Amino acid sequence: MTGLDEFLEGLVADADAVCLFSPGKSHYETLAGDDVVVVGPDNDVEADAFVKLPLEFEDLRDQIRFGVEGAVEHGYIDEDADLVCLAKVFGEDADTVARVRADEFEKSGVYGLFANSRAEPSVIRDVLEVAVELGKKGQKGKPVGALFVVGDAGKVMNKSRPLSYNPFEKSHVHVGDPIVNVMLKEFSRLDGAFVISDSGKIVSAYRYLEPSAEGVDIPKGLGARHMAAGAITRDTNAIAIVLSESDGLVRAFKAGELILELDPEAY
Ligand SMILES: Nc1ncnc2c1ncn2[C@@H]1O[C@H](COP(=O)(O)OP(=O)(O)OP(=O)(O)O)[C@@H](O)[C@H]1O
């Protein structure tokens, strides 16, 4: 046995399960006897244990984190499972092996945010990106806050009122469009929330949210913007993404709870 064989054998030894990322049929069949979870955009190989990737992750680490969180959520693997991940980074089929424990990652909630929300995953991703970018740069060098409510827009509109004229009233613009990002950044200097539909249409800016906040339990120290964000996601099926003007962090709320907190500088 060569040193390399030995090394690889050690790398995969005694794993609890294998996570196969977007496998081809033949790779999947080779591993069919093992405890396998397939992760990918589609379940082409008709695996019993399958986690859907709702978007393409550039970063392998992010992709693995998402897949592992999804596999734990589905109950395919234990929270402390010791895993071998086989992924494709360069080619059309698996070319990369990663050994990882499921509890390596702090549970980020990122799986549920994307996978179990009304809004399209790509819309959530685009809004998250705008918030992160806004957090990095601020507006004209000054820190800025913003609140984006994504999905279930009709109900969100019913639970809010306009603070000013709506610049998106008669327009048909969508998040992810470069010009829209500029507009969102510009309008974020003013008060209130952006309301975005399931498919990414910007329905309104300057909305004052009036959800019932009774029983909403968000971390102490966060103010009215975060309270409104948390509460609207309990009152409706929207998710909310908030950039804090005071601590610079981006937070996401779902079903009344804070499920994701990230530092734009580190993202
Ligand atoms: N119910 C609401 N709906 C929409 N926007 C709101 C609401 N409440 C507050 N805001 C917006 O949040 C801004 C900041 O409010 P506040 O400082 O209380 O929130 P915060 O949670 O501390 O957020 P930050 O961390 O950005 O300061 C307000 O100026 C307003 O634009």
Ligand SMILES: [Mn+2]
């Ligand atoms: Mn504040």
